[in-house]
Each structure stands twice: as structure tokens, then as C-alpha cells.
Amino acid sequence: QVQLVESGGGLVKPGGSLRLSCAASGFTFSDYYMSWIRQAPGKGLEWVSYISSSGSTIYYADSVKGRFTISRDNAKNSLYLQMNSLRAEDTAVYYCARPIATTGIFPFDHWGQGTLVTVSS
Amino acid sequence: DIQMTQSPSSLSASVGDRVTITCQASQDISNYLNWYQQKPGKAPKLLIYDASNLETGVPSRFSGSGSGTDFTFTISSLQPEDIATYYCQQYGNLLTFGGGTKVEIK
Numbered sequence: 262q263v264q265l266v267e268s269g270g271g272l273v274k275p276g277g278s279l280r281l282s283c284a285a286s287g288f289t290f291s292d293y294y295m296s297w298i299r300q301a302p303g304k305g306l307e308w309v310s311y312i313s314s315s316g317s318t319i320y321y322a323d324s325v326k327g328r329f330t331i332s333r334d335n336a337k338n339s340l341y342l343q344m345n346s347l348r349a350e351d352t353a354v355y356y357c358a359r360p361i362a363t364t365g366i367f368p369f370d371h372w373g374q375g376t377l378v379t380v381s382s
Numbered sequence: 383d384i385q386m387t388q389s390p391s392s393l394s395a396s397v398g399d400r401v402t403i404t405c406q407a408s409q410d411i412s413n414y415l416n417w418y419q420q421k422p423g424k425a426p427k428l429l430i431y432d433a434s435n436l437e438t439g440v441p442s443r444f445s446g447s448g449s450g451t452d453f454t455f456t457i458s459s460l461q462p463e464d465i466a467t468y469y470c471q472q473y474g475n476l477l478t479f480g481g482g483t484k485v486e487i488k
Contacts, residue, residue: 305480307479356426361437367414368416368428368471369426
């Protein structure tokens, strides 16, 4: 069955960096776009970024553009999010998510369990 | 950017009640609208995609309708296990979520 397992979250100081990983299994990872979505504590959902199946097409939300970098390694069935210049407002649970079909980017029918990133001094 | 206005932000209803949530887009998004359910401490779950299509395995008491800028999500008969927060999500232009509707039992 499809599994997405995030890791790499933790406590980091403002201005610091963190790299999140998402290990995928149970499907042909290289066929699918993948996305990162985050949720601040007690708040709603915010899309962060997506990457095409080959990695050639990437989009970011304005709130993270220039600070975060999405990437993937299809040989390792893994998705990554490099987060630099972190701010308090980046504190959130970060989810990786897969779309319902190989032909699209959205909607998401599979999500990971999330990894918590806390930015605080 | 497309903004999604979801209402109400919370509601309280009795078991068996019909529950309706609306989502309004700031511009025409055709039918590029999905609905998710999120229970505390869990990842969101897709319920409805492309405005009105029921995801496989989702009970038929859940339904969606609308196109353009105005969309509706309905639970025809609220069940105790439906207690959750519901989000609309547009993908007419990149992706935006609505603010969420917390559904509670009266």
C-alpha cells in the first residue's frame, strides 16, 4: 500500500536551516508529482511547493520562495524540502502528499503523517 | 492569487442533521475544487474532488456541488464520526485552501 513517511523535523533557531525528507513506498514514485503542505499549530492548511515527476517543474508559495528548495531523488523514492532562513512563522507540521493520478498535480489522495518543525530561540 | 472564503468557520449540529458548508473563490476556478476532512492529529483525507466526485470509499452522505466561484459541501445526515474540520481547496491557479470549518456535535 502507498506509504509516505516524513522525517527531519525538529527545533531550530530563527535564521537556521533544516532539511525534511519524505520516503515513499507502495507506488511508482517517479511517475507522480509530489507536494509539501504545512499546517501551523491550531491553524489551517497551506500549500508550500510542488515538483514534477522528473523534477523539471517546480513551484513555490510566495511565503517560502527564495528560502525553501524542493527536490527529489527518484532512485531513492524520496522527496526533500531544504528550508533556509527559517522564521517563527514557518513553525508547522509539514506533510508530503501525492496526487490521485499520475496525470495531475492535485488533488491529494495520500498524505504522510507529518513532521513538526519548530522555529524558536 | 486566488482566495478561498469558506463559511461558516464552525458549526454545531445534531446527529442526523443536514450540514452545509460553502466555499467562494475570488475568481472563476471552473470545477477545480476539492474537499478534505481532517481529524485532530491526523493528516487530511480527500472526500470530494473536482467539485462533485466522491472519492472511492467515502460514504455517500458526503456530496459536493458548484462551479465557477461558488461551491457547496453537504453531509446529508451527520454522524458522530464526522466530527472534524473540513477544508475546501482550489487548484484553478496553483493551490489554495479555505480557512476550514470545524464541525461539532450539538
